[in-house]
Amino acid sequence: MNIHRVGTDVSVLNDPRPVAGVGFLPVNAFVLHAAEPVVVDTGLSTPESGFMDALGSVLDPADVRWIWLTHPDRDHTGGMFALLEAAPQARVVTNFVGLGILATERPLPLDRVFLLNPGQTLDVGDRKLHAFRPPLYDSPATVGFYDDRSRTCFTSDCFGATLPSAELAGCAEVGDVPRDMLRAGQLFWATVDSPWVHTTDPAGYLGTIAPLRAMDPEAIFSAHLPPAVGRGAEFFDMLEAAPGADPYVGPDQRALEAMLAGFEPRAPSQ
């Protein structure tokens, strides 16, 4: 796990994961060091994710007041119940659909939940967090937010990218990634994670980008991208291009078997 600090207000808990045949995908959780500390997502659900140890290196988990779950996919919920135990005052921010999806595995006690819809705000003591739905998403439970004090936005899966190395997927600033490589990785991820972008009404989709442009965030934090400071205009252009990118088709069984055959150990040479 890589830990990065961006400005005074945000810690990034970054876990770059290999994706066969593709490269590496950053998986990020964040701490927003507000008067009432906010943890944004809780990492992978794999046993070795080490989320609580990483979190404990940037703040005392007992101080956490809010767990903003951008959506309940399993790369976002790994440490959630451990953190709820360690942080007795913390409540999980999600929407009604998110609550229902979580209940299919392990229901959340209702007194540990705070339901919030896009367009609503959460007061965390020294700032307000403005909930919005990012233009690209893979779950009806997706809710990101804009922090009006640090002028940062947290965008869930939107703006993610696959990258060719663990070093790039784990870097402290997306500026380390060459621009062409970054755009290709973001467009690829957009078509994988939000395949509906090719079939949705173009005008309606472009209309969802306008509020982000108006927000003019200083920094953009995606669950699947290194931190991005001052890259808004370029990223919004990428979103506009996403419907025209090549649709993603994953490997089929034949391709999987060819891939596995390539992994088989060879007999020792005589």
Ligand SMILES: [Fe+2]
């Ligand atoms: Fe997701």
Ligand SMILES: [Fe+2]
């Ligand atoms: Fe995700």
